[in-house]
Amino acid sequence: MSLSVQEFRQQFSDKLMTTFGKKVEKATPFEAFQTVGLILRELLNRKWQDTKGTYRSNSQKQVYYFSMEFLLGRLMITNLLNSGLLETCKQGLEELGFNLEEVLGQEQDPGLGNGDLGRLAACFLDSLASLELPGHGCGIRYKYGLFQQKIVDGNQVELPDYWLKNEYVWETKRLDQTVEVHFGGEIETVEESGRLTFKHHHYEKVLAVPYDIPVSGYQNHTVNTLRLWSAESTTNDFHFYSIDRKDYYHYLDYKRSVEQISEFLYPDDSSYEGRLLRLKQQYFLVSAGLQCILREFKNSYPSVDLLPEKIAIQINDTHPSLVIPELMRLLLDQEQLSWEKAWELTTRTVAYTNHTTMSEALETWPVDMVKTLLPRIYMIIHEINERFCRHLWLAHPTLRDEIKHMAIISYGQIHMAHLAIVGSYSVNGVAKLHTDILKNSVMKPFYTVFPEKFNNKTNGITHRRWLLMANPPLASLITEAIGETWVREPKQLITLLKYAGDAAFQEKIAGVKQANKTALAKYIQERTGIRVDDRSIFDVHIKRLHGYKRQLLNVFHILHLYEMIRDNPNMDMVPRTFIFGAKAAPGYHFAKKVIKLITTTAAKIAADPIVREKIRVVFLENYNVSLAEQIIPATDVSEQISTASKEASGTGNMKFMLNGAITIGTLDGANVEIREMVGPDNIFTFGLTAEDVLAYQLSRMYRSRDVYNGDQRIRRVMDQLVNGSLSNDDVEFKDIYYTLLSNNDEYFVLKDFDSYVEAQDLLEQAYRQPTEWLKKSITNIAHSGKFSSDRTISEYASEIWDIHPVTISSTTQSR
Numbered sequence: 001m002s003l004s005v006q007e008f009r010q011q012f013s014d015k016l017m018t019t020f021g022k023k024v025e026k027a028t029p030f031e032a033f034q035t036v037g038l039i040l041r042e043l044l045n046r047k048w049q050d051t052k053g054t055y056r057s058n059s060q061k062q063v064y065y066f067s068m069e070f071l072l073g074r075l076m077i078t079n080l081l082n083s084g085l086l087e088t089c090k091q092g093l094e095e096l097g098f099n100l101e102e103v104l105g106q107e108q109d110p111g112l113g114n115g116d117l118g119r120l121a122a123c124f125l126d127s128l129a130s131l132e133l134p135g136h137g138c139g140i141r142y143k144y145g146l147f148q149q150k151i152v153d154g155n156q157v158e159l160p161d162y163w164l165k166n167e168y169v170w171e172t173k174r175l176d177q178t179v180e181v182h183f184g185g186e187i188e189t190v191e192e193s194g195r196l197t198f199k200h201h202h203y204e205k206v207l208a209v210p211y212d213i214p215v216s217g218y219q220n221h222t223v224n225t226l227r228l229w230s231a232e233s234t235t236n237d238f239h240f241y242s243i244d245r246k247d248y249y250h251y252l253d254y255k256r257s258v259e260q261i262s263e264f265l266y267p268d269d270s271s272y273e274g275r276l277l278r279l280k281q282q283y284f285l286v287s288a289g290l291q292c293i294l295r296e297f298k299n300s301y302p303s304v305d306l307l308p309e310k311i312a313i314q315i316n317d318t319h320p321s322l323v324i325p326e327l328m329r330l331l332l333d334q335e336q337l338s339w340e341k342a343w344e345l346t347t348r349t350v351a352y353t354n355h356t357t358m359s360e361a362l363e364t365w366p367v368d369m370v371k372t373l374l375p376r377i378y379m380i381i382h383e384i385n386e387r388f389c390r391h392l393w394l395a396h397p398t399l400r401d402e403i404k405h406m407a408i409i410s411y412g413q414i415h416m417a418h419l420a421i422v423g424s425y426s427v428n429g430v431a432k433l434h435t436d437i438l439k440n441s442v443m444k445p446f447y448t449v450f451p452e453k454f455n456n457k458t459n460g461i462t463h464r465r466w467l468l469m470a471n472p473p474l475a476s477l478i479t480e481a482i483g484e485t486w487v488r489e490p491k492q493l494i495t496l497l498k499y500a501g502d503a504a505f506q507e508k509i510a511g512v513k514q515a516n517k518t519a520l521a522k523y524i525q526e527r528t529g530i531r532v533d534d535r536s537i538f539d540v541h542i543k544r545l546h547g548y549k550r551q552l553l554n555v556f557h558i559l560h561l562y563e564m565i566r567d568n569p570n571m572d573m574v575p576r577t578f579i580f581g582a583k584a585a586p587g588y589h590f591a592k593k594v595i596k597l598i599t600t601t602a603a604k605i606a607a608d609p610i611v612r613e614k615i616r617v618v619f620l621e622n623y624n625v626s627l628a629e630q631i632i633p634a635t636d637v638s639e640q641i642s643t644a645s646k647e648a649s650g651t652g653n654m655k656f657m658l659n660g661a662i663t664i665g666t667l668d669g670a671n672v673e674i675r676e677m678v679g680p681d682n683i684f685t686f687g688l689t690a691e692d693v694l695a696y697q698l699s700r701m702y703r704s705r706d707v708y709n710g711d712q713r714i715r716r717v718m719d720q721l722v723n724g725s726l727s728n729d730d731v732e733f734k735d736i737y738y739t740l741l742s743n744n745d746e747y748f749v750l751k752d753f754d755s756y757v758e759a760q761d762l763l764e765q766a767y768r769q770p771t772e773w774l775k776k777s778i779t780n781i782a783h784s785g786k787f788s789s790d791r792t793i794s795e796y797a798s799e800i801w802d803i804h805p806v807t808i809s810s811t812t813q814s815r
């Protein structure tokens with residue numbers, strides 16, 4: 001698609017006038033942003049039509065990725081780059097008196113996700129479209145995202161993330177595709193002509209209205225769909241104008257109850273009502289998505305028997321696992337299939353990805369809640385469970401003692417991971433180590449029963465967003481050196497290896513990193529008022545705040561350095577800037593205390609004229625995709641220090657290596673595979689292995705107090721938490737102190753402290769050798785091709801989904 005600068009300018013002025021009734025000189029940057037969005041939308045709409053048309057006519061199999069989260073980030077830059085219009089737009093805007101950066105900066109990050117799992121889903125959509133694969137997303141259009149984080153007096157404060165307050169230029173409401181979702185009520189079982197049928201009475205009716213977002217591929221003709229469902233009420237069943245107006249008030253209650261379904265991402269689930277709402281969200285997504293898929297399917301195919309040949313449904317963790325009983329319900333009650341046939345079709349259509357082995361994240365729902373909210377679905381889950389347990393009893397006598405641990409329903413709870421495994425044909429982990437832990441420990445009995453279902457798909461990231469868009473100078477440098485094939489075939493990055501020791505190339509790489517660091521330093525100063533030394537090591541820890549991710553270990557290292565510098569102000573060290581970004585779940589007290597500890601440490605160092613010459617700590621509030629895009633290109637050191645066995649994969653680790661940062665990390669998640677690729681000399685690993693951690697958990701032989709007593713450095717650091725040297729209020733950090741000592745340090749912070757400090761020392765020594773450091777950096781970039789989500793998606797496509805690239809034929813001739 002080509003558009004000259006002249007044409008762009010013309011379209012811009014016309015659109016601005018027809019949409020906002022304004023001349024160019026009067027337009028605000030936001031209006032300019034909306035206007036460019038509308039121009040792009042028109043171009044994308046044509047391709048979107050072509051894509052849908054091609055998929056309909058060629059009858060190829062398609063995949064639907066069901067996820068409660070899609071952490072998209074800004075889409076304007078992606079769509080410009082994908083359409084090949086970035087340069088035209090930049091120049092056109094400049095000529096019209098706008099600055100591209102400022103215009104792009106108007107886009108609000110959509111509040112549709114929370115962490116890695118949601119970002120992975122967004123990378124997958126990008127890769128599907130870029131590889132011309134027929135694959136779509138299915139999610140919820142939350143009005144409010146997770147929350148906007150503000151730091152007030154060093155504490156996290158949560159403000160509503162009303163990301164939809166301005167019109168979202170990328171979405172289209174598709175009223176004609178509305179479906180109904182039913183909650184509550186009773187089921188009447190009746191026998192009709194020898195067959196049991198199930199009639200649903202007195203249910204609450206919710207309208208599911210889809211909003212579609214186009215997902216463009218990189219410089220191709222594919223535009224797939226991300227369909228997000230919004231809950232709306234219907235006035236049809238109410239008589240507003242009755243004399244007593246009773247219905248009017250009923251309607252208001254009903255409307256409120258319906259609309260809250262798609263109001264908030266992660267409604268607070270600390271209360272029963274909060275949990276109920278979350279369950280409602282899950283069923284809402286699943287039921288709306290499936291009804292719509294089945295409706296389209298039946299328009300195209302003569303029999304639902306073809307379902308597994310034409311459709312694959314991937315469930316992103318267990319949150320959408322009600323897909324299994326809901327598909328059964330539709331096939332049994334609507335399509336009138338037998339149980340056996342419906343089960344065969346369902347279990348050949350649905351595939352499940354597990355993203356965590358943390359027991360608290362493995363979802364369960366109380367039987368009573370499901371029975372009341374989803375009576376028919378409960379009946380089906382019950383039947384699946386009966387049949388599964390019977391099968392175990394008969395076919396696996398050696399597992400009879402395990403049945404109570406494997407049942408889908410046990411002790412009054414429904415175990416969603418068990419349902420997901422039993423009801424799908426593929427169960428995958430997201431890194432080799434994680435999949436091995438699933439097979440050999442967390443899901444071991446299931447692996448015994450269904451060995452063929454288990455497989456690994458190591459995560460990946462889209463190198464287009466995380467290098468081409470986030471770090472254009474580095475991308476250009478790479479292209480200059482090895483040509484541009486790497487953009488379409490990221491594995492080609494490996495050819496950079498031959499430049500790893502090349503002095504001229506190293507110098508250029510160093511120049512790009514330095515410029516990115518200078519830009520980040522400027523940004524930090526603008527946002528926080530803190531002046532950081534752009535020649536210091538930029539050591540970055542950005543991710544959700546969680547005990548197992550061990551931001552605390554990082555802070556302990558900083559507090560240890562603090563003590564060392566105080567002891568010896570002339571200590572020879574390379575100055576370091578420690579940068580943090582993290583949101584803590586609002587109800588997660590410990591995590592919020594760690595944020596307070598980071599900000600308190602930052603303030604203490606900033607106030608100390610001696611220490612602040614050598615180290616600085618910065619906490620950047622409201623960490624999100626756009627902030628990550630600023631930080632990652634400027635990073636020297638990537639902190640990936642989770643307790644081994646706890647981080648399923650991580651994807652931040654991949655984004656950093658792609659941008660030439662060196663990892664300091666545990667042998668956890670995908671770090672293990674990064675080390676395999678780059679070799680032990682190009683990564684700094686430390687600490688307990690996953691095996692060690694699992695062994696300690698079994699033997700219960702770990703005593704954090706012994707480590708505390710045996711290591712003076714740890715005692716000095718820990719004592720700062722409670723002796724008033726960090727805070728006048730000596731109870732401020734006592735919970736952290738006691739979590740580590742009285743509660744025996746669940747995440748082995750103290751245990752790994754010594755080896756972490758040692759790895760940090762080695763890292764600093766390496767940094768002092770610029771040639772060696774740059775060689776490591778280039779080696780990391782060269783090996784990062786393996787961690788492109790294009791590789792991951794190609795594996796899902798061929799090994800799980802059996803879908804193939806489709807070249808989109810253009811029917812609506814675009815310009």
Ligand code: 8GP
Nearest residue numbers: 116117355356361430647648649650
């Ligand atoms: C995350 C894993 O923690 C992370 O290691 C992995 O890279 C990512 O998934 C993508 O695979 N898991 C989750 O975000 C997760 O399990 N979330 C559910 C508890 C809500």
